[in-house]
Amino acid sequence: MPVRVETYDRIEDAARALSASRSARFLGGGTLVMRAVNEADQSFDTIIRVRDASLRDIRAEGDRVTIGAGATMSDVIANRELAFLAPVARAVGGPAVRNMATVGGNLFAASPYGDFTAALLALGATVNLAGAVSRGVAIEDFLRDRDRGANALVQSVTVQRPHDASAFRFLKVSRVKPKGVSVMSIAAYLPLSGGRVSGARVAYGAMGPTPVHAVAVERALDGQPLDAAAIERAAAVATEGLDPPTDALASSWYRRQVAGVHLKRLLTAERR
Amino acid sequence: MAKKPLHFRLNGAEKAVFVDEGQNLLDVLRRGVGDLTPKYGCGQGACGTCTVLVDGEPHLSCLTLAEAVEGRRITTTGGLAQGNQLHPLQTAFMENFAAQCGYCTPGMLMAAKALLDRNPSPTRQEVVEAISGNICRCTGYEPIINAILEAAKSRGARQYG
Numbered sequence: 001m002p003v004r005v006e007t008y009d010r011i012e013d014a015a016r017a018l019s020a021s022r023s024a025r026f027l028g029g030g031t032l033v034m035r036a037v038n039e040a041d042q043s044f045d046t047i048i049r050v051r052d053a054s055l056r057d058i059r060a061e062g063d064r065v066t067i068g069a070g071a072t073m074s075d076v077i078a079n080r081e082l083a084f085l086a087p088v089a090r091a092v093g094g095p096a097v098r099n100m101a102t103v104g105g106n107l108f109a110a111s112p113y114g115d116f117t118a119a120l121l122a123l124g125a126t127v128n129l130a131g132a133v134s135r136g137v138a139i140e141d142f143l144r145d146r147d148r149g150a151n152a153l154v155q156s157v158t159v160q161r162p163h164d165a166s167a168f169r170f171l172k173v174s175r176v177k178p179k180g181v182s183v184m185s186i187a188a189y190l191p192l193s194g195g196r197v198s199g200a201r202v203a204y205g206a207m208g209p210t211p212v213h214a215v216a217v218e219r220a221l222d223g224q225p226l227d228a229a230a231i232e233r234a235a236a237v238a239t240e241g242l243d244p245p246t247d248a249l250a251s252s253w254y255r256r257q258v259a260g261v262h263l264k265r266l267l268t269a270e271r272r
Numbered sequence: 273m274a275k276k277p278l279h280f281r282l283n284g285a286e287k288a289v290f291v292d293e294g295q296n297l298l299d300v301l302r303r304g305v306g307d308l309t310p311k312y313g314c315g316q317g318a319c320g321t322c323t324v325l326v327d328g329e330p331h332l333s334c335l336t337l338a339e340a341v342e343g344r345r346i347t348t349t350g351g352l353a354q355g356n357q358l359h360p361l362q363t364a365f366m367e368n369f370a371a372q373c374g375y376c377t378p379g380m381l382m383a384a385k386a387l388l389d390r391n392p393s394p395t396r397q398e399v400v401e402a403i404s405g406n407i408c409r410c411t412g413y414e415p416i417i418n419a420i421l422e423a424a425k426s427r428g429a430r431q432y433g
């Protein structure tokens with residue numbers, strides 16, 4: 001059955017239409033939605049889109065930045081307020097994909113996609129849902145409920161800008177350079193206080209159905225100086241509690257084998 | 273199924289067509305307005321041969337909802353030559369044997385044009401990055417990279433394009 005396209009001028013109206021239908025998909029940049037249309041995916045019959053350009057706005061208030069769900073990876077790269085996220089956005093696809101792929105769409109992209117979302121998870125972002133009463137949810141809660149079919153429109157995400165830019169690190173591991181899909185991506189936010197890590201947040205992309213926290217790694221690093229011994233202990237528990245997927249790029253076994261190595265490279269900032 | 277009216281500029285000319293719901297831009301360019309220069313390779317975003325410029329920036333036309341380009345400026349390989357005068361990129365592709373089967377060429381040309389329009393004298397690394405979303409199964413890429421670098425040089429010298 002061919003797909004129907006509904007276009008709205010106001011975000012609220014699009015949000016209402018989306019939540020009222022189980023067989024509708026919102027159109028971000030379309031890199032995944034249009035692929036599904038081209039393949040005659042039968043799991044949806046309606047595309048909902050919105051003309052409101054404000055969905056693409058990026059606003060900084062103090063040390064918080066709110067990124068509209070419609071902002072593309074190229075918009076992120078071009079925005080000075082988001083310099084800390086530019087290396088992450090640059091790791092998504094090639095130039096044409098980056099001109100299309102939105103921050104909102106990345107939140108829903110199934111593994112092995114979701115590199116940008118892994119970074120948002122490490123940064124403790126808030127996902128702001130549109131609707132009659134707009135509300136913010138922690139990205140962990142958003143990702144937990146994501147695939148349960150509640151059709152909510154994401155309006156924006158809010159992130160805290162790291163006080164110390166070097167506290168945030170990101171690494172994407174892919175086999176094809178410079179543009180390949182992730183074997184895994186690793187994002188780490190490791191603020192130091194008195195020379196010790198305080199409040200470690202480490203997240204992986206492509207190591208679960210959604211981006212996930214590396215809880216054991218966070219525990220191993222918290223309260224420690226970021227020295228060789230602590231990094232060694234963190235690498236040893238790199239995949240503890242995780243169930244990495246097997247896909248066309250890598251097996252679960254392979255992902256387990258190499259995660260510690262890549263984590264160590266990221267933490268010692270030894271980049272290839 | 274309802275048809276929807278769509279207006280856009282294609283290589284400088286106004287176009288008005290009716291499109292199907294859910295129809296992608298590549299299909300509208302090829303079947304709707306008869307511009308056969310952008311190619312269909314995969315329909316998945318993976319190959320890049322359908323790359324066109326939307327308001328000057330490269331987009332994958334197979335993944336672009338046609339009705340979303342209302343009022344926008346589309347540039348395809350069909351718009352590169354000026355009459356009989358080839359674009360410096362086209363000349364450089366010929367002179368460097370950058371096309372074998374030629375299937376990737378229109379996408380490569382558009383990715384390269386977007387790069388040179390923004391950055392007239394790119395480094396080799398910047399060229400590699402610019403065509404990183406475009407697959408070529410014939411040339412091994414080196415001739416394409418060389419062609420783009422040479423076009424950048426000749427364009428600088430001739431102030432043309």
Ligand SMILES: Cc1cc2nc3c(=O)[nH]c(=O)nc-3n(C[C@H](O)[C@H](O)[C@H](O)COP(=O)(O)OP(=O)(O)OC[C@H]3O[C@@H](n4cnc5c(N)ncnc54)[C@H](O)[C@@H]3O)c2cc1C
Binds near residue numbers: 152
């Ligand atoms: C060739 C290629 C390479 C790629 N490389 C990468 C990569 O390296 N890393 C990576 O992470 N991804 C990659 N992707 C996947 C994808 O392009 C990105 O994840 C992108 O960010 C998805 O965004 P989109 O706007 O295109 O999503 P769309 O296709 O528009 O939407 C994707 C899903 O999200 C939903 N959605 C979108 N916006 C909203 C919203 N505001 N509210 C509610 N639901 C919404 C849609 O309904 C749909 O289910 C690649 C894709 C292709 C085709």
Ligand code: FES
Binds near residue numbers: 313314318319322
């Ligand atoms: S046909 Fe569009 S990317 Fe292959």
Ligand code: FES
Binds near residue numbers: 370375376377409411
């Ligand atoms: S020349 Fe054949 S695919 Fe590039």
